[in-house]
Amino acid sequence: MLKADNSLGIIFFPAFDWAISPTHPEREERLLYTQDQLREEGLFDIEGIREYKPEVACSEDIERVHFCFPEAEAIATRSHCISAGGAIKAAKLVMEGERKRAFALVRPPGHHAMKTVQGSRGFCAINIEAIMCEYIRENYGPKRIAIVDTDCHHGDGTQDVYWHDPDTLFISLHQDGRTLYPGTGFPKESGGPKALGRTVNIPLPPGTSDDGFMMVMEKAVMPILEDFKPDLIINSAGQDNHFTDPITNMNFSAQGYAALNSMLKPDIAVLEGGYAIQGALPYVNLGISLAMAGVDYSHVREPGFNPKALKESEEVMNYIATICEGVKDIYFNPPAKSSEGVVSGNWSVRHRNIFYDTEGFTESQTESLLLCENCRGLLKVETQREGGPMGFGLEIPAAACESCRNQGYSLLEEAQVKSRYRYIQLINRKDKDYLRYGF
Amino acid sequence: MLLLGIDVGGTHTDAVAIGPDGLEAQVKVATDHDNLLSSIRNSLGEIVRHTDPARIKQLNLSTTLSTNSIVEGNYEDVGVIVSAGPGLDPHSFMTCKDFHVIPGSLDHRGSETKRLDNLSLEEAIVSCRNAGIKVYAAVTKFSPRNPAHEKSIELAIGDNSDFTTLGHQLTGRLNFPRRISTAFYNCAVWRVFNKFADAIADTLDEMGLGQIKVNILKADGGTMPLDLSRKVPVQSIFSGPAASVMGIIALCNITHDSIIYDIGGTTTDIAIFAGGSPLIEQEGIHIGSHPTLVRALKVHSIGIGGDSAISMFNEKVRVGPNRLGPSIAFGGETPTLTDALIWKESCDCGNIERSKTGFTSFAAKNGLEPDELADQAIGYAVDKIHDSTRSLVDEINQQPVYTIHELLENRKIIPRKIYIMGGPAQAMKMDVFRKFRLSTEVPENYDVANAIGAALTRTTTELELFADTERGLMFIPSLGHRENVPRNYKLEDAEKDAMNHLLAHLGEMHVASDGSNAQITSSSSFNMVNGTSTVGRNIRVKCQIKPGVDRTYS
Numbered sequence: 006m007l008k009a010d011n012s013l014g015i016i017f018f019p020a021f022d023w024a025i026s027p028t029h030p031e032r033e034e035r036l037l038y039t040q041d042q043l044r045e046e047g048l049f050d051i052e053g054i055r056e057y058k059p060e061v062a063c064s065e066d067i068e069r070v071h072f073c074f075p076e077a078e079a080i081a082t083r084s085h086c087i088s089a090g091g092a093i094k095a096a097k098l099v100m101e102g103e104r105k106r107a108f109a110l111v112r113p114p115g116h117h118a119m120k121t122v123q124g125s126r127g128f129c130a131i132n133i134e135a136i137m138c139e140y141i142r143e144n145y146g147p148k149r150i151a152i153v154d155t156d157c158h159h160g161d162g163t164q165d166v167y168w169h170d171p172d173t174l175f176i177s178l179h180q181d182g183r184t185l186y187p188g189t190g191f192p193k194e195s196g197g198p199k200a201l202g203r204t205v206n207i208p209l210p211p212g213t214s215d216d217g218f219m220m221v222m223e224k225a226v227m228p229i230l231e232d233f234k235p236d237l238i239i240n241s242a243g244q245d246n247h248f249t250d251p252i253t254n255m256n257f258s259a260q261g262y263a264a265l266n267s268m269l270k271p272d273i274a275v276l277e278g279g280y281a282i283q284g285a286l287p288y289v290n291l292g293i294s295l296a297m298a299g300v301d302y303s304h305v306r307e308p309g310f311n312p313k314a315l316k317e318s319e320e321v322m323n324y325i326a327t328i329c330e331g332v333k334d335i336y337f338n339p340p341a342k343s344s345e346g347v348v349s350g351n352w353s354v355r356h357r358n359i360f361y362d363t364e365g366f367t368e369s370q371t372e373s374l375l376l377c378e379n380c381r382g383l384l385k386v387e388t389q390r391e392g393g394p395m396g397f398g399l400e401i402p403a404a405a406c407e408s409c410r411n412q413g414y415s416l417l418e419e420a421q422v423k424s425r426y427r428y429i430q431l432i433n434r435k436d437k438d439y440l441r442y443g444f
Numbered sequence: 445m446l447l448l449g450i451d452v453g454g455t456h457t458d459a460v461a462i463g464p465d466g467l468e469a470q471v472k473v474a475t476d477h478d479n480l481l482s483s484i485r486n487s488l489g490e491i492v493r494h495t496d497p498a499r500i501k502q503l504n505l506s507t508t509l510s511t512n513s514i515v516e517g518n519y520e521d522v523g524v525i526v527s528a529g530p531g532l533d534p535h536s537f538m539t540c541k542d543f544h545v546i547p548g549s550l551d552h553r554g555s556e557t558k559r560l561d562n563l564s565l566e567e568a569i570v571s572c573r574n575a576g577i578k579v580y581a582a583v584t585k586f587s588p589r590n591p592a593h594e595k596s597i598e599l600a601i602g603d604n605s606d607f608t609t610l611g612h613q614l615t616g617r618l619n620f621p622r623r624i625s626t627a628f629y630n631c632a633v634w635r636v637f638n639k640f641a642d643a644i645a646d647t648l649d650e651m652g653l654g655q656i657k658v659n660i661l662k663a664d665g666g667t668m669p670l671d672l673s674r675k676v677p678v679q680s681i682f683s684g685p686a687a688s689v690m691g692i693i694a695l696c697n698i699t700h701d702s703i704i705y706d707i708g709g710t711t712t713d714i715a716i717f718a719g720g721s722p723l724i725e726q727e728g729i730h731i732g733s734h735p736t737l738v739r740a741l742k743v744h745s746i747g748i749g750g751d752s753a754i755s756m757f758n759e760k761v762r763v764g765p766n767r768l769g770p771s772i773a774f775g776g777e778t779p780t781l782t783d784a785l786i787w788k789e790s791c792d793c794g795n796i797e798r799s800k801t802g803f804t805s806f807a808a809k810n811g812l813e814p815d816e817l818a819d820q821a822i823g824y825a826v827d828k829i830h831d832s833t834r835s836l837v838d839e840i841n842q843q844p845v846y847t848i849h850e851l852l853e854n855r856k857i858i859p860r861k862i863y864i865m866g867g868p869a870q871a872m873k874m875d876v877f878r879k880f881r882l883s884t885e886v887p888e889n890y891d892v893a894n895a896i897g898a899a900l901t902r903t904t905t906e907l908e909l910f911a912d913t914e915r916g917l918m919f920i921p922s923l924g925h926r927e928n929v930p931r932n933y934k935l936e937d938a939e940k941d942a943m944n945h946l947l948a949h950l951g952e953m954h955v956a957s958d959g960s961n962a963q964i965t966s967s968s969s970f971n972m973v974n975g976t977s978t979v980g981r982n983i984r985v986k987c988q989i990k991p992g993v994d995r996t997y998s
Binding site for chain 2: 006007017018019020021022023027028032033034037038040041042044045046047049050056057058059061083084087251283287288291295300301303304305306307308
């Protein structure tokens with residue numbers, strides 16, 4: 006019988022009774038063939054690999070991370086709560102030592118969900134990785150966490166959630182935003198004023214294949230991780246870089262995904278996108294599971310795999326090498342000033358319009374960070390969905406100084422008295438005080 | 445009209461005859477492991493002497509033959525020919541020396557992604573023939589979705605084989621490594637099982653019982669007709685625990701979530717009921733060094749039984765998991781759980797005086813009062829049983845589900861009643877009750893419950909139906925049935941077809957079933973989308989004849 010080098014917990018939740026719409030790429034069928042493949046391979050008979058049931062994330066788990074307007078229950082369907090709960094289960098297995106590693110093979114995904122959510126973007130409503138990470142910090146103490154997002158789309162949501170957090174390193178490998186949704190994820194986006202260099206964006210040219218990805222891992226990702234010394238490595242395991250994916254243009258393979266995982270050695274992986282549900286997902290998911298467990302994956306091959314035909318040109322490899330140098334420099338020598346926002350008094354302020362493509366509306370938002378000398382700073386958000394009421398969010402970080410904490414509560418009081426906002430949400434991580442007003 | 449049940453156990457072979465008004469005869473004879481047939485013949489002889497042979501309608505037999513043959517490695521060489529394609533290295537699942545991997549592959553929808561390599565196949569068969577192989581197992585990955593490659597292998601083997609098992613015929617459930625081992629075991633015990641089946645038939649003829657219907661017990665708590673069992677002898681493994689569980693069903697009216705204990709000499713078997721139904725192992729049972737796809741009741745065995753030795757470890761009293769000979773009451777040297785129960789006067793068996801003397805001197809040697817020793821020993825045993833049960837129930841409640849509906853419904857098993865059978869059942873009843881504080885019942889005839897269970901168990905079968913309307917195909921792997929379906933074939937059609945085939949299959953086995961025990965266990969339909977249009981439906985239906993007894997005995 007086969008035995009895993011690393012014990013692995015797999016939370017497999019295909020949500021066979023949920024879809025955005027019957028023909029939407031993110032539909033019931035999405036994990037069907039993966040299930041067939043994992044079952045047929047006898048994956049769960051390998052000693053050390055076990056399947057678990059997800060938990061259900063509650064509103065508090067969501068509202069610990071997101072400013073939800075009007076409220077978490079209105080944004081997240083049951084299947085979103087289970088998907089986030091699957092990630093939480095993965096975290097628990099690892100944090101409590103029941104498993105060395107865990108893979109949450111759940112749907113729907115979450116990495117396009119930003120700090121403030123008013124609806125669904127890019128098939129995502131709530132950020133399941135972020136909900137998991139903050140669950141970990143809330144229950145197992147402060148942790149340095151590195152999130153490596155290998156989805157083909159830029160993880161703009163996760164970037165936004167951790168924009169101001171110096172304890173979270175967010176690295177996103179994705180197809181160049183000039184050629185793909187959501188159109189962001191350039192190296193100059195390197196974090197907010199208190200977390201410069203903690204966001205690392207690596208845009209890759211269309212057609213990047215196994216060699217290109219491995220070069221990025223070796224030349225950029227691994228050296229940065231080595232320096233950051235995270236307590237936990239999380240892989241946002243989007244699988245749409247696959248050469249058969251219908252909505253992207255990359256040339257990555259199942260072997261490549263497995264090799265990447267073998268090098269990254271994530272403690273926890275969480276499934277993100279991936280819509281080649283027949284030709285790629287079954288093999289990529291199998292490859293990643295085997296790589297995480299430390300079981301030989303060299304026989305995993307998807308139909309039509311021809312490494313020679315997929316290989317990128319020397320020109321492309323050179324271009325990728327240049328990008329690697331560039332992004333490494335941004336991490337090791339971060340710019341003095343954030344690429345986004347202006348300083349107004351002692352606040353760093355950015356105004357944004359965010360388009361919710363799944364639902365088709367725009368949110369306009371003003372986010373301000375108090376530039377504090379002693380802590381990460383108080384964060385406030387004013388937000389309005391077009392034609393909708395105003396919402397106000399306030400976050401006191403876990404390691405907030407007394408002054409920021411007090412200022413947080415006086416701003417909250419002021420916001421209530423002025424009654425300019427229909428909804429107000431307070432996230433006080435320091436005292437675990439979570440409040441919501443309005444209806 | 446009489447129904448006979450024979451359970452060939454590790455120590456005893458139990459046999460009963462059940463008539464319309466209840467138990468008409470019961471026998472217990474010692475099992476002769478070197479000659480199971482003689483044990484069966486002896487018990488049958490006793491039964492026939494006490495009843496009217498003309499009234500016998502049916503004999504249900506639970507035998508350890510296949511199990512023992514596998515566990516002891518006493519089986520013939522098998523040529524295993526597999527084709528795997530991409531995934532785990534098939535050599536990781538090598539079951540025997542004549543194991544051949546042939547290039548070729550199918551994907552999860554049954555499409556051929558690589559042709560079977562005929563040249564390698566020929567070489568493999570020649571190699572097996574030269575090794576003197578006479579039985580073959582052919583297993584290809586995803587054969588339950590398309591048996592073409594397995595059939596090609598069968599065709600190529602041709603006359604070289606006395607018997608060939610094709611993976612897809614065993615079950616439609618997916619699990620390639622388990623399908624390999626199941627097919628392998630099926631071939632390995634085929635000859636020895638068939639000889640046994642011949643001998644049973646001859647014995648019955650000799651006894652003038654040639655007309656009665658003979659069924660073999662399966663591990664899932666059902667039976668299969670003797671003729672069918674000749675082709676799938678692997679299904680008869682581990683039918684012993686199933687017989688006990690069926691016995692409890694026959695003897696008690698179980699309606700709640702319950703725990704069933706069969707406390708034997710060396711082990712206690714634990715089974716769990718959800719509502720009134722026993723739980724089935726999700727995948728299949730483990731035997732030898734390989735897990736299989738043989739469907740079985742979920743039964744967990746722990747090393748605590750009446751004959752479990754009492755020992756001291758770090759000044760603490762322990763019981764089991766070893767058995768060091770019989771209890772002192774029955775001539776042994778080391779005190780056992782039974783001796784502890786005798787000391788506490790919970791149990792009255794064997795040589796009481798000898799037991800008590802031995803028990804006292806063991807206690808004295810370890811600086812304990814005999815009462816203390818007995819309490820601690822029984823306490824230890826009950827704790828072990830309790831802890832194992834708790835973790836078994838937790839494990840069951842942790843089992844994955846795949847839909848939001850199932851997850852939110854969150855059907856948890858919360859046992860409300862305990863049923864105990866087996867030798868020490870009566871003696872342990874109060875101790876178990878004190879530990880669990882749950883209503884605890886020991887049925888009458890608990891000592892032959894397994895044979896009663898065997899006698900009354902109904903014939904069961906299960907099948908999986910798989911349809912792919914994009915291809916216009918419907919397929920039932922275990923029956924080898926494949927037919928074209930229209931593009932508008934729906935889940936309801938599939939459910940109806942599955943049930944019809946299930947009942948028809950029972951008919952072919954000459955089993956009458958009114959269909960009331962047939963049930964759909966899972967069914968799902970997925971839209972298959974290409975681009976933005978629905979191109980078909982992927983439909984899966986599983987149905988079964990519910991394991992259970994034909995009637996309860998009361």
